[in-house]
Amino acid sequence: xxDLDIQVITQALAWxxxxxxxxxxxxxxxxxxxxxxxxxxxxxxxxxxxxxSLSGGCVEExxxxxxxxxxxxRPVTIRRYGESQEERQRFALPCGGVLEVLIEHRxxxxxxxxxxxxxxxxxxxxxxxxxxxxxxxxxxxxxxxNVAEGPCVVRRPASADIxxxxxxxxxxxxxxxxxxxxxxxxxxxxHEVIVCDPRPEAREGFSAEGVTVVPQLPxxxxxxxxxxxxxxxxxxTHDPRIDDLAMIEAVRTEAFYIxxxxxxxxxxxxxxxxxxxxxxxxxxxxxIHMPIGLDIGSKAPAEIALAVVADIVRVYHGxxxxxx
Numbered sequence: 001x002x003d004l005d006i007q008v009i010t011q012a013l014a015w016x017x018x019x020x021x022x023x024x025x026x027x028x029x030x031x032x033x034x035x036x037x038x039x040x041x042x043x044x045x046x047x048x049x050x051x052x053s054l055s056g057g058c059v060e061e062x063x064x065x066x067x068x069x070x071x072x073x074r075p076v077t078i079r080r081y082g083e084s085q086e087e088r089q090r091f092a093l094p095c096g097g098v099l100e101v102l103i104e105h106r107x108x109x110x111x112x113x114x115x116x117x118x119x120x121x122x123x124x125x126x127x128x129x130x131x132x133x134x135x136x137x138x139x140x141x142x143x144x145x146n147v148a149e150g151p152c153v154v155r156r157p158a159s160a161d162i163x164x165x166x167x168x169x170x171x172x173x174x175x176x177x178x179x180x181x182x183x184x185x186x187x188x189x190x191h192e193v194i195v196c197d198p199r200p201e202a203r204e205g206f207s208a209e210g211v212t213v214v215p216q217l218p219x220x221x222x223x224x225x226x227x228x229x230x231x232x233x234x235x236x237t238h239d240p241r242i243d244d245l246a247m248i249e250a251v252r253t254e255a256f257y258i259x260x261x262x263x264x265x266x267x268x269x270x271x272x273x274x275x276x277x278x279x280x281x282x283x284x285x286x287x288i289h290m291p292i293g294l295d296i297g298s299k300a301p302a303e304i305a306l307a308v309v310a311d312i313v314r315v316y317h318g319x320x321x322x323x324x
Contacts, residue, residue, distance in 0.1 A: 006124065008041045023044045026040070026102045078102060134158060136158060145165070173233060174237035174243070174246075175199075176202075178305050179234075189313070194226070219245035222253060232257035232312045234259045234292060234308060236308070292308055294324075
């Protein structure tokens with residue numbers, strides 16, 4: 001999903017440099033089932049050229065058809081797809097799904113180019129932005145946003161706030177069967193995955209395409225700036241020399257999720273140890289998810305990994321446990 005966001009903004013910027021007017025579409029909200037979540041983007045220009053996705057098919061076709069017919073000339077249009085039974089059948093939106101889409105018609109002028117460049121840097125870098133679009137005038141601006149978790153889109157009567165930022169980074173502090181399963185789940189979700197482990201015997205035999213393996217202590221990597229606000233740090237080795245040191249460094253960063261595996265008894269003992277000898281405060285301890293993951297009765301490594309990754313996604317989207 002996040003890789004697609006980069007493609008959308010990069011293409012929008014390329015078309016703007018070439019002098020093309022473009023239409024940037026963003027899903028503001030969904031009701032019922034929908035293939036794409038709020039924040040999903042598509043950029044298009046007349047002639048059927050487009051990059052990105054709003055629903056996975058028919059909504060895009062309807063939008064492009066109207067665009068080529070001369071529609072969406074206003075700076076900003078709010079279009080709701082799937083409100084009628086006929087539209088739900090036409091667009092193949094399941095379970096009564098409705099999409100509310102923000103459609104921005106932008107000229108390739110200097111302010112828009114500068115805005116796109118700022119968004120591209122945010123997606124490729126380590127800073128998060130909040131876009132604010134006035135739905136009446138079409139005015140837009142962006143400011144830095146240091147909060148990683150929470151809703152991607154906040155809709156107000158006169159404006160929409162859209163959060164843009166780097167791909168979620170999963171930093172695995174040490175390798176284990178659970179960590180390996182986490183890496184595969186996170187990759188399937190489009191997350192950046194980094195594994196830190198100084199042990200040659202642990203790294204031997206591990207390989208996953210697209211996963212960065214760093215042969216050093218996770219705590220060293222974290223202390224050197226390996227975390228940003230969209231980073232989840234998880235320690236899953238049961239080795240205090242790796243897990244505890246990673247926790248000590250992780251709480252000093254902006255990482256939105258910090259967790260370590262262990263039973264309730266092990267977690268209580270770790271908390272006491274980190275308070276007494278690790279130099280952590282109770283506020284630091286409260287940031288650490290331990291025991292880690294959702295309580296779904298997990299036993300096998302893949303089940304535990306599923307619980308861990310699901311909990312990371314929950315926190316990233318600002319969903320409370322009691323709201324599940």
